Amino acid sequence: MNTHELPMIIFTVLAQMSVGAFVVLGVVQVVAGRRFGKESVDKVTDPALYAIGPALVLGLIASMFHMNDVFHTLNVVRHLGSSWLSREIVFGLLFAGLGFLFAVVQWFKWGSPRLRQALAALTALVGLTLVYVMSMIYYTLETVPAWHSWATPAQFFTTTFLLGSLAVGAAFMGALMWRRRAAAKSGNVFHVDDATRTMLSSCLKGIGLGAVALLGVEFVIIPMHISGLSAAGGAAGRSALVFSGVWFIARLVLVFLGAGLLAVFLYRYATPTAQVRTLAIIATSAFVLVLAGELIGRSLFYDSMVRIGM
Amino acid sequence: MAEKLGFYFDQTLCTGCKACSVACKDKHDHAVGISWRRVAEYAGGTWQQDGDTVVPNVFSYYTSIACNHCEDPICVRVCPTTAMSQGEDGIVTIDQTKCVGCRYCEWACPYSAPQLNAATGHMTKCDMCADYRAEGQDPACVAACPSRALGWGPIDELRAKHGTLAAVEPLPDPAITRPRLVITPHRDAQPTGSGTGFVANPGEL
Numbered sequence: 173m174n175t176h177e178l179p180m181i182i183f184t185v186l187a188q189m190s191v192g193a194f195v196v197l198g199v200v201q202v203v204a205g206r207r208f209g210k211e212s213v214d215k216v217t218d219p220a221l222y223a224i225g226p227a228l229v230l231g232l233i234a235s236m237f238h239m240n241d242v243f244h245t246l247n248v249v250r251h252l253g254s255s256w257l258s259r260e261i262v263f264g265l266l267f268a269g270l271g272f273l274f275a276v277v278q279w280f281k282w283g284s285p286r287l288r289q290a291l292a293a294l295t296a297l298v299g300l301t302l303v304y305v306m307s308m309i310y311y312t313l314e315t316v317p318a319w320h321s322w323a324t325p326a327q328f329f330t331t332t333f334l335l336g337s338l339a340v341g342a343a344f345m346g347a348l349m350w351r352r353r354a355a356a357k358s359g360n361v362f363h364v365d366d367a368t369r370t371m372l373s374s375c376l377k378g379i380g381l382g383a384v385a386l387l388g389v390e391f392v393i394i395p396m397h398i399s400g401l402s403a404a405g406g407a408a409g410r411s412a413l414v415f416s417g418v419w420f421i422a423r424l425v426l427v428f429l430g431a432g433l434l435a436v437f438l439y440r441y442a443t444p445t446a447q448v449r450t451l452a453i454i455a456t457s458a459f460v461l462v463l464a465g466e467l468i469g470r471s472l473f474y475d476s477m478v479r480i481g482m
Numbered sequence: 483m484a485e486k487l488g489f490y491f492d493q494t495l496c497t498g499c500k501a502c503s504v505a506c507k508d509k510h511d512h513a514v515g516i517s518w519r520r521v522a523e524y525a526g527g528t529w530q531q532d533g534d535t536v537v538p539n540v541f542s543y544y545t546s547i548a549c550n551h552c553e554d555p556i557c558v559r560v561c562p563t564t565a566m567s568q569g570e571d572g573i574v575t576i577d578q579t580k581c582v583g584c585r586y587c588e589w590a591c592p593y594s595a596p597q598l599n600a601a602t603g604h605m606t607k608c609d610m611c612a613d614y615r616a617e618g619q620d621p622a623c624v625a626a627c628p629s630r631a632l633g634w635g636p637i638d639e640l641r642a643k644h645g646t647l648a649a650v651e652p653l654p655d656p657a658i659t660r661p662r663l664v665i666t667p668h669r670d671a672q673p674t675g676s677g678t679g680f681v682a683n684p685g686e687l
Contacts, residue, residue: 238584239582239583239584239603240582240583240584240585240598240600240603240604241581241582241583241602241603241604244563244579244580244581244582244583245582247562247563247564247565247580247581247582248562248563248582248584249562250562250563250564250580251561251562251563251564254558254559254560255559255560255561255562255586256560257560257562257584257586258562261562309586312560313556313560313589313590314658315556315589315590315591315592315654315658316589316590405677406675406677477589479589479591479592479594480592480654480655481591481592481593481594481652481653481654482520482522482545482547482592482593482594482652482653482654482681482687
């Protein structure tokens, strides 16, 4: 386990999760909006949208701790023409800024729905570019064989969509439970109408299905990456040794439990008549397990920094 | 245009005494953990059959390395702040007023040249003793070498005199950063990428 790169582990995982969640919310808006109407979809997706903000800001703050001289942080945008790290900061801030703007216009329902949709699409595009730029920081280092591999962008995008979709599922159910508790406190009986139930259950079904598919992708990337490194020998071979032992197994098991077992449960159990509480527990545990697994995975990724040369 | 400077190193003369490393540390008053010039010991061996006898065929040689002030410095390329830059004479230096200490250059450099000074939070690296050279002296490492294995000067002159070899284990493929470094190889020198031996003193690098 790598703890001195903790700021980078937290930043990269949270930023990718935020991008993924934003994109998945967009997909839900488009797909579910057509079936259930924009109004009722907004009611479900808006709380999740607002939850992305704090996650992303937390990630950006964490990234500051990577700098050994925080007072010089503003300098990091000076080398846009050549440094992927400069580009990462700019796209990170751009995604955060656009996301904040979108959240504001969505909150106040400013502008036409069409205009808001265009802003959301632009934000999603900037977010996906951010994930690409992040991966290029590592991919372009030809001196680090474990990073200079197709597996880096592939893994970053898989993390983005896997964590993003499970975070959205957890946020949907979390918001619902919170409303229910608030209603109970004020003595009312919380009632979820049938349309919302149908919509939520089909969203969770989709998320469960997506998570299982992405788990499959991840479980193809990991062995291919490791066997490629081992076959290359030298520094590459030495970095492959990082992907073994207790932490590596823990990572695989956690992601498998969350995105495999629980995601299948979610897919099968999410029906309009299902217990809201049970659904909430499944969705939240799946998210927490995969988040833990991906954090460990990212830590191993930084551990695999074995340079060629001396 | 100013002449580009580089280092010369003769593997056949080096005894691995590390006077160059110590002179560098002393001159720049480095804290524990910072060592701009380091000496790698590369060792390996095989068995060789000679008639009915199998005899060990082993090798070991030293390579003294600091910053090579590369023609295509990957550290300058990746630096987000432009603190890392290359001067007219090819010397790569760090502007301490700009460096943010993100260590991206450290990840990138295959010679481990940029190193973090934890006290200032900035990266540090070899500038080929710019102050000594301004006074007409040799860099501290070159001056300290008892077997005269180290040299420095305009890289074109060094290459004309000693050849262009820089692809020797444990050094990386010179195509990556094009180091301004010329090596006279040890008789057992292994070509870069052959992986026939191992660095025997990784803790010192």
